Amino acid sequence: MANKRKKPVKLICKTCGKVFEVLPWRANKAKFCSKLCKNEDVRLKMLEYHKKNTSRRIAKVCRNEFCKKNFEVKPEMIEQKFCCHKCYTYSKTKEYKERLVERDKKNNLRSKNKIWGI
Numbered sequence: 001m002a003n004k005r006k007k008p009v010k011l012i013c014k015t016c017g018k019v020f021e022v023l024p025w026r027a028n029k030a031k032f033c034s035k036l037c038k039n040e041d042v043r044l045k046m047l048e049y050h051k052k053n054t055s056r057r058i059a060k061v062c063r064n065e066f067c068k069k070n071f072e073v074k075p076e077m078i079e080q081k082f083c084c085h086k087c088y089t090y091s092k093t094k095e096y097k098e099r100l101v102e103r104d105k106k107n108n109l110r111s112k113n114k115i116w117g118i
């Protein structure tokens with residue numbers, strides 16, 4: 001039955017899921033129904049690779065002294081100092097500066113008290 005061995009093998013395309021036929025000697029290598037689907041697979045892999053590379057994040061700490069939240073930014077946003085726009089605008093307010101001064105005063109007092117053992 002030499003004839004039977006030449007019967008095409010049915011495979012499922014990795015890209016579109018369509019059933020396609022290849023000659024038995026190609027069955028191990030064939031993964032796609034067409035060149036188009038093979039190209040699509042390459043494109044998707046590239047996309048995946050790109051996504052992985054660009055999803056790399058840089059760990060940061062919010063510059064808002066009353067937030068100090070850990071957050072992550074994209075490499076191109078490395079200059080970002082605040083976790084959110086709210087923190088950014090808050091850091092520009094008078095209230096924020098006053099709170100900072102107030103806090104520093106308390107801190108100073110505390111360290112002074114330590115020195116004097118009060």
Ligand SMILES: [Zn+2]
Nearest residue numbers: 013016033037
């Ligand atoms: Zn296909």
Ligand SMILES: [Zn+2]
Nearest residue numbers: 062067083087
């Ligand atoms: Zn924040």
